[in-house]
Amino acid sequence: MSLSNTDVRKVARLARLAMNETEIETARAQLSGIFNLIAEMQAVDTTGIEPMSHAQDVSQRLREDKVTETNQREAFQAIAPQTEAGLYLVPQVIE
Amino acid sequence: MQWEIVIGLEVHTQLSTSSKIFSGASTAFGAEPNTQADAVSLALPGVLPVLNRGAVERAIKFGLAVGAHIAPRSVFARKNYFYPDLPKGYQISQFDLPVVGQGALAIQVEPLSGTGQSYEKVVRITRAHLEEDAGKSLHEDFHGMTGIDLNRAGTPLLEIVSEPDMRSAAEAVAYAKALHTLVRWIGISDGNMQEGSFRCDVNVSVRKLGEPLGTRREIKNLNSFKFMQQAIDYEVQWQIGTIENGGKIQQATILFNPDTGETRAMRSKEDAHDYRYFPDPDLLPLDISNDWIEQVRTTLPELPQTKQTRYVNEFGLSAYDASILAASRAMADFFETALAAVPNETKMCANWIMGEVSAQLNRDGLDMTQCPISAQQLGGILQRIVGNTLSNSGAKEVFRTMWAEGGEADAIIEAKGLKQVSDTGAIEALVDEIIAANADKVAEYRSGKDKLFGFFVGLAMKASKGKANPAQLNDILKRKLGQ
Numbered sequence: 001m002s003l004s005n006t007d008v009r010k011v012a013r014l015a016r017l018a019m020n021e022t023e024i025e026t027a028r029a030q031l032s033g034i035f036n037l038i039a040e041m042q043a044v045d046t047t048g049i050e051p052m053s054h055a056q057d058v059s060q061r062l063r064e065d066k067v068t069e070t071n072q073r074e075a076f077q078a079i080a081p082q083t084e085a086g087l088y089l090v091p092q093v094i095e
Numbered sequence: 096m097q098w099e100i101v102i103g104l105e106v107h108t109q110l111s112t113s114s115k116i117f118s119g120a121s122t123a124f125g126a127e128p129n130t131q132a133d134a135v136s137l138a139l140p141g142v143l144p145v146l147n148r149g150a151v152e153r154a155i156k157f158g159l160a161v162g163a164h165i166a167p168r169s170v171f172a173r174k175n176y177f178y179p180d181l182p183k184g185y186q187i188s189q190f191d192l193p194v195v196g197q198g199a200l201a202i203q204v205e206p207l208s209g210t211g212q213s214y215e216k217v218v219r220i221t222r223a224h225l226e227e228d229a230g231k232s233l234h235e236d237f238h239g240m241t242g243i244d245l246n247r248a249g250t251p252l253l254e255i256v257s258e259p260d261m262r263s264a265a266e267a268v269a270y271a272k273a274l275h276t277l278v279r280w281i282g283i284s285d286g287n288m289q290e291g292s293f294r295c296d297v298n299v300s301v302r303k304l305g306e307p308l309g310t311r312r313e314i315k316n317l318n319s320f321k322f323m324q325q326a327i328d329y330e331v332q333w334q335i336g337t338i339e340n341g342g343k344i345q346q347a348t349i350l351f352n353p354d355t356g357e358t359r360a361m362r363s364k365e366d367a368h369d370y371r372y373f374p375d376p377d378l379l380p381l382d383i384s385n386d387w388i389e390q391v392r393t394t395l396p397e398l399p400q401t402k403q404t405r406y407v408n409e410f411g412l413s414a415y416d417a418s419i420l421a422a423s424r425a426m427a428d429f430f431e432t433a434l435a436a437v438p439n440e441t442k443m444c445a446n447w448i449m450g451e452v453s454a455q456l457n458r459d460g461l462d463m464t465q466c467p468i469s470a471q472q473l474g475g476i477l478q479r480i481v482g483n484t485l486s487n488s489g490a491k492e493v494f495r496t497m498w499a500e501g502g503e504a505d506a507i508i509e510a511k512g513l514k515q516v517s518d519t520g521a522i523e524a525l526v527d528e529i530i531a532a533n534a535d536k537v538a539e540y541r542s543g544k545d546k547l548f549g550f551f552v553g554l555a556m557k558a559s560k561g562k563a564n565p566a567q568l569n570d571i572l573k574r575k576l577g578q
Contacts, residue, residue: 014175014369014371016177054374054376054379054380055376056379058379059168059379059380059381059382060146060378060379060380060381060382061145061146061379062145062146062147062148062151063119063145063146063147063148064148064149065112065113065114065147065148065149065150066113066114066119067113067114067119067120067121068114068119069114069118069119069120069121069131069133071130071131072133073127073129073130073132076129076132076134076137076139077129082240084237084240084242085128085242086127086128086129086130086244087128087129087233087237087242087243087244088129088179088242088243088245089237089240089241089242089243090179090240090241090243091240091241092234092239092240092241093178093179093232093234093241
């Protein structure tokens with residue numbers, strides 16, 4: 001499978017990556033390489049083999065429903081670019 | 096032209112855990128902004144999600160309540176999109192392997208127009224999956240900036256998806272209400288709609304009868320049943336109008352404006368629905384053993400539908416009475432506890448709760464959980480009615496006093512001197528006096544003026560200060576006047 005530059009532009013836009021034409025060309029070649037590897041793997045006959053959801057064959061550890069965290073807003077907000085009235089401020093996002 | 100309306104619902108129920116789905120931060124509502132936003136909620140580098148057992152347990156409980164298959168192994172996935180109240184750049188959700196599979200919910204549909212019969216319908220549930228909530232964006236005036244509060248980020252949600260089985264706004268509202276009752280009934284959510292604990296997305300399409308499904312538009316984030324009905328009514332008319340005028344429906348996400356009663360499309364972003372789901376490598380598959388499922392099953396209360404049926408079959412109540420008494424768990428518990436005091440008086444007990452208790456709750460603007468008198472206290476009154484200690488009017492007075500001042504029935508009866516006179520001798524003496532003092536009326540009565548009987552009852556009741564047992568008084572009066 002080979003990707004087009006249009007595919008790469010779409011993926012880049014979804015990932016909010018700004019790329020110039022040279023970078024798009026490089027990414028296209030690299031991504032195509034990954035897809036080729038996937039195509040190779042998909043050619044393997046996996047009939048009767050249960051798909052794995054994770055590389056490690058173990059299951060999720062659960063925690064008890066207990067509040068263990070305390071308020072550390074001051075510490076966290078010390079590294080934020082802008083805060084006010086306890087809120088993190090970001091550029092306006094209203095549609 | 097006969098149009099058919101097709102509706103499916105996606106309901107986000109906030110689960111009633113004390114901590115978040117993937118971290119130990121509190122989920123309490125109404126805290127100061129960001130005081131419950133821990134490192135995981137903020138998506139600081141290096142943090143990892145650890146799944147909350149309480150959230151999974153509530154999902155299992157819901158699945159069992161709707162007769163669904165609980166997946167022995169389910170998987171968390173990343174739903175990718177960019178928004179400032181979603182600091183990771185993805186929401187942890189479930190995609191192709193949700194925790195709860197297909198189930199069903201029986202609903203009672205009350206036609207909204209006021210005419211027509213109510214009927215039962217079964218709505219199929221496609222799936223229900225666990226996910227985390229996002230934070231809140233505040234678009235008020237922060238010098239042209241947006242304020243972000245991440246307290247809500249990471250709050251556990253169960254998204255319940257129905258099949259497009261509903262055919263009217265009335266059915267959609269009935270389903271949403273039944274679901275709302277159920278999640279509170281089984282105790283997995285507080286269902287508080289004002290606080291956003293129960294939010295509905297409604298998918299609406301129209302088609303000519305017999306044709307394939309039309310293109311749907313999704314009305315987002317409805318948090319009141321009234322708005323849901325208004326939004327659907329408006330949207331259906333809009334879609335039919337558009338098609339009849341030669342237009343085509345475009346798939347879109349829309350918002351309902353309660354002030355104008357209209358729906359409008361959100362700016363549709365070209366790639367808005369390309370969420371690029373993939374299994375979250377930070378989370379391992381969730382294994383749910385049979386033992387765990389069975390253990391949760393034992394904590395499941397008798398469900399509303401089962402209760403209603405039992406009230407009809409076992410207690411001989413009407414379907415209507417049964418539906419009211421089983422409308423909420425608080426109501427049903429109150430009824431059953433009060434009934435334990437007078438096990439043979441189901442109808443009387445039901446009437447008191449649907450009558451006096453409900454009316455007084457209404458007047459005081461309270462719901463059943465805030466009822467100032469307990470079911471045991473009411474049971475105390477009912478026992479005294481059954482035992483002939485209280486007349487109906489006496490019982491109502493005890494009830495009013497109990498409501499306002501508290502106290503047990505017996506103490507109030509004693510203090511207010513409300514004990515009904517059931518002593519035959521005392522009533523006879525009282526009746527004899529009345530007969531002696533009203534010889535002329537007695538003569539009229541005996542010569543055929545039957546209507547005067549009420550007059551004598553009135554006098555006797557007054558003489559007993561309303562405490563004479565009415566049935567006994569009637570008997571004695573009849574006997575003595577007839578002589």
